[in-house]
Amino acid sequence: xxxxxxxxxxxxxxxxxxxxxxxxxxxxxxxxxxxxxxxxxxxxxxxxxxxxxxxxxxxxxxxxxxxxxxxxxxxxxxxxxxxxxxxxxxxxxxxxxxxxxxxxxxxxxxxxxxxxxxxxxxxxxxxxxxxxxxxx
Amino acid sequence: xxxxxxxxxxxxxxxxxxxxxxxxxxxxxxxxxxxxxxxxxxxxxxxxxxxxxxxxxxxxxxxxxxxxxxxxxxxxxxxxxxxxxxxxxxxxxxxxxxxxxxxxxxxxxxxxxxxxxxxxxxxxxxxxxxxxxxxx
Numbered sequence: 192x193x194x195x196x197x198x199x200x201x202x203x204x205x206x207x208x209x210x211x212x213x214x215x216x217x218x219x220x221x222x223x224x225x226x227x228x229x230x231x232x233x234x235x236x237x238x239x240x241x242x243x244x245x246x247x248x249x250x251x252x253x254x255x256x257x258x259x260x261x262x263x264x265x266x267x268x269x270x271x272x273x274x275x276x277x278x279x280x281x282x283x284x285x286x287x288x289x290x291x292x293x294x295x296x297x298x299x300x301x302x303x304x305x306x307x308x309x310x311x312x313x314x315x316x317x318x319x320x321x322x323x324x325x326x327x
Numbered sequence: 328x329x330x331x332x333x334x335x336x337x338x339x340x341x342x343x344x345x346x347x348x349x350x351x352x353x354x355x356x357x358x359x360x361x362x363x364x365x366x367x368x369x370x371x372x373x374x375x376x377x378x379x380x381x382x383x384x385x386x387x388x389x390x391x392x393x394x395x396x397x398x399x400x401x402x403x404x405x406x407x408x409x410x411x412x413x414x415x416x417x418x419x420x421x422x423x424x425x426x427x428x429x430x431x432x433x434x435x436x437x438x439x440x441x442x443x444x445x446x447x448x449x450x451x452x453x454x455x456x457x458x459x460x461x462x463x
Contacts, residue, residue, distance in 0.1 A: 229422045233422065237400060237411065268361060268428060268437065288365060288440055306440060
């Protein structure tokens, strides 16, 4: 039950992203100054105003990339949980984690981090068997 | 007090990394199958055996990169906490988050994610005033 709820919250996050729904995005994040975010390629940002401002900038950009979430995997530990997934952004794969906290009945985002894994995609083209080792 | 304890746990993680201390690294992570990790450039991995195996591979590699942690910033929410920081790996900057859970008296790692932010370093060379916007 907890896992399906957090997977649903994760799906709502990507739906808000895909449709550019700023109001939904603001509701999906915890309303507190401890929230944080690391967008791909950029340093971390902390604080409700800064994090939500970054999402407004992204969602209000008419040229923002298409995004889809694949392979979500939920891990729940009491009132904390996270979903690891693959983001497909304009055909490029990123490894993302969305961290949630259960506040009342809702799983709300407290941290998002998305990391490029483009070399995996490139390697997969060269080697159809895929990478044999995940660390280097 | 909580913040200083989690900052100390974060420092111990980077000390184990820098010195290649596999036994210390194994003690610093929660002993459970819910732990997870996203190393830079790679998809997420989940599970105690898989995550600790990845760290053994990294730490036992005599050619592993030098690493240092800068600008650690702790956020504590009850028994969960995280430290956002900059990793300097062979002169390249990465944005990292280390997620901890308080188990007994110890803050133990449950998730680590490190993301390349090399374009920031490059941009900083071109523009000494630094990037004016952190999102694109």
